[in-house]
Amino acid sequence: MSLRSAVLVVGFVLTALNLRPAIAGVSPLLNEIMRDAGLSPAGGGAITTVMVVCLGVFGPVAPLLASRIGLDRTLLAGLLVIALGVVLRGLDGVAALYVGSALAATAIAVMNVSMPGVVKQHFPARVNLFTGVYVSGVVAGAAAASALVIPVERATGFGWRGVSALLAVPALLAALLWLPQALGKQTLAGGGPRPFRTVLRSRVTWYVTALMGLQSLTFYVMLAWLPTIFVEAGLPADQAGYLLSLTNLVQVGASLAVPVLAGRGPSQVSYVVGACLLTVAGYLGMLLAPTTLPWLWMIVLGVGQGAAFALALLIIALRPADPAAVTALSAVAQSVGYVVAALGPMLFGLLRQVSGGWTAPLLAGLAALAAQTVAGWLAGRPATLGKANL
Template sequence: MSSAPDKSATSPSLAQAHASRGAALVLLGISLMLIAFNLRPVFSSLSVLLPEIIRHTGLSSANAGYLTTLPVLCLGLFAPLAPGLAQRYGMERTLLGMLVLLAAGTALRGQGSISGLFIGSALAGAGIAVGNVLLPALVKRDFAGHTAGMMGLYTMALCGGAAAAAAFTLPLAHAMGDSWTAALAVWALPAAVVALVWAPQSLGSRGTRPRAPARRVRGLTRDPLAWQVTLFMGLQSALAYCVMGWLAPILRDRGLSGVTAGLVVSVSILIQVVVSLLVPPLAVRCKDQRLFNAALSAIAGLALLGLLFAPLSMVWMWAVIQGVGQGGLFAAALTVIVLRSPDSHVAAHLSGMAQSVGYVLAAIGPLLVGLLHGWTGSYSATSWLFIALSIGSGVNGWFAGRNRHVRIAAAAPKPTAP
């Protein structure tokens, strides 16, 4: 004679399973935010120490421009490799390798030689490129019901890491005997710690689970709207990396102390955190995003001119305004990628195009700042660069903000022969 299921036995086990899954998702979410925190200190930590590095190594302004450009260039060059690596090794294990590479490259920059600075920056940039691509993909895969909230936290963590490095790198250098090498290398420690936290999660079965065959998207590079989205992403990124790479040296050249200049950059980046959370919900409620994108480009460019020429008594005001413009641009560029795509598969490919091509284009910004300073001996000439980048961003943002989709469709992969 059969008996009814013992609910008293199954219910607790079911509850325990739900609690276990919830705890695992919380740990995963915290881990992803910690990884994101480590994706930007490489840029802003170098910026605040650039005058000391130039003084102690004899690096010219032009070569300093190459140094600030190198990791940004690597973002574009190595981003296309991330999907293939994730397909072969799993996203979790690929991210673990990225953290190890990032920690090693950051530590190498503190070795003290010019070659160590360049090689370490390239290694760190390559690791960050992989993280830029895979972290949003993990958020979409494992937090499908909370994508907007997790992407907001992801953006906050990115900006938080950049702001922390801008604010604390120079005080750390002073605390460690005015050692710029130690202050650069110290940012390898959080990356190494997060790698240890991430390792148990990446080496389990989750890290190698198979993925569904990718749907093919062809002809994206022949679509004008896709290029307008890509150029909008690239030109606004060029402005952002000019800020992260050169704003602190510009302010120090104008007479601010190193610590104060770092704090100004940090405040500007922290403002970006708040604005980047507010812009997407506002942008999607508009019929299109043309005025939104153009206005934010104008605000970011105008604020950089204010930081370059306005009285130093107004520097904090212009830093806040620049944070509003730049944070809004970053969020708007990510938003139009989604809005201009007819489905998630096209969105993934459009995002890859915008990041790979866009970051290669973005590398031109900090490079030209260094070259212009080397040629003229002044940062005043960079005003024309900031104007050109903001106009280019505004024009492409206007066209990318039109209410239409790229004319590309994702096709199912051809079945393989048995």
């Protein structure tokens, strides 16, 4: 491998690692944030909800930026804005908390949509492999954030605000390593009305969008509330954070292996349905016996959620024929999907507040997983979305 190729791959991986810490780092600190800011459970859940709304609303900005400055410079700009957002979130005041979170999430939204196009552009012969690398990097970043924020807080004495601001460091490091790509000649991709008009007319687009939205909803519900569920079941806060980290770490392996296997054939149905059923098993474990073998429930949940996320992004990358079309499909599926997903953490918190326990919220999550299984079966069937028939 040449030095140029090595820098490309390392920069790509480090960029992927920064796509979740700004979100995942909130969950282990949520009780502390709520106490400090005087927020209710619904208000605490709204932090994640605001971020996921931004993931949906601002995703369509990515094709517009990519058509003007290129995918590589779009990613560089996103990394710099993530750094700005997490620093702002660490300042005093509830407004800074929400605005900084929204700013970081807006950058992540643009990068989320851009990454499948980057895979198609830089690694066209290895889409399956680098989709797995990308997704495993995303979940590894989430796992690292959820595992380290509390130990870092205790070691530094900075409090949750200082720990949030420290998340700017890996974003700036990734920006530095991605800089050679951004300074190179840019391939403009993703712009123009044609890709959007054509993807919106395809039924496959809406199957993929439903899968993306429902798997994101069930994922972000766990990302926002999983440690709190275990704490209220009687586990200490640090162990609850480690459980979240475990399920995210398991997702790394699942998201790396599953795309390579699932991409070998035209159909991904069996993989998608299997991932949904494993996620159901994880939810059931938390509902029926949260303190009995919690590590097992987190392993099962992690395999299911990691595989489902990777499969949704693999399908987005495989179906279209070129980076512009991939970016357009990615914008539609992720934008609409994340708007749907944004309802999850807040509604979960409201159900907890109204019902006084976690039974009703977890049953609602199981209902969403049933719908996710149907969407996965439809989205995973063989289909070809070419330039003329997206």
